[in-house]
Amino acid sequence: MNQMNLSLTPLSPLVQTHPNDSFRISFAPLSLDEVYQLADEGANGAIVLMSGTVRQETDGKPVRYLEYQAYEPMALVIFRQIAVNIRQEWSDTNRVVIHHRIGQLQIGEISVLVAVGCPHRAEAFAACRYAIDTLKHNAPIWKKEYWADGSSNWVSIGLCEQET
Template structure:
């Protein structure tokens, strides 16, 4: 479920020094993302952590492999932050996504939003992850226990996650 208005690519994605975006092969850090979103003006920091689960639609999963078209994905991350800043009084927007092969339990995506109030922080964080899943050019390959696998756009997985 997308919170707020639909994704609006007409809002100009101006860089903001208080935001941070990354696409990396390295493991993601909850502590680092929280610190990047923290600010004395915050009344709340909401962090969403997406991780590799052990099944999809009842089929046992052993790993996920992520790929991204990084230049476009980073632009989508900046666009999401610009839209969030247009709707909510956020102090920081942080979006980090892993690529490469991840095993069950590993963190694949972290989104953190700092705001003066918790209601706005929750809404902005949910908007960020929902919009990322719809618009970022990121794909995952599900590796099942039986040795088979298939690629899907992460946006195609949204219905299963709701």
């Protein structure tokens, strides 16, 4: 598999993000329906939505819950940069939605939703994968894993193993 370039083109103050894109950091639970609707548009032939959830185990260790923190102003800039880069690579992209949750999350809760609407599925899949991989690599978001044995550890999501 080809290695994806996860670097970001710096966002110029003159570059505006698309007015129908949506970027959010929230303590409130994230909504699949809302994110899908925000990505929906008549020109789309595909909407690809990626939902990241809190899993019950990390590296064989049982997880009780996670806590997420973010440097919100910079994270939102990164989200906007991701959308700008998506449109440079996949120019037919209609909508980009990136919502990330912070605070304490239980097993099975949604931590991140990324949706991309495009005329064709191939570009929608590629753009969505680029968005989540680049977010995990570049956004100032950290998670603290609380394990069943009572121990815990802070991890920058950028340092998490990139899944292939």
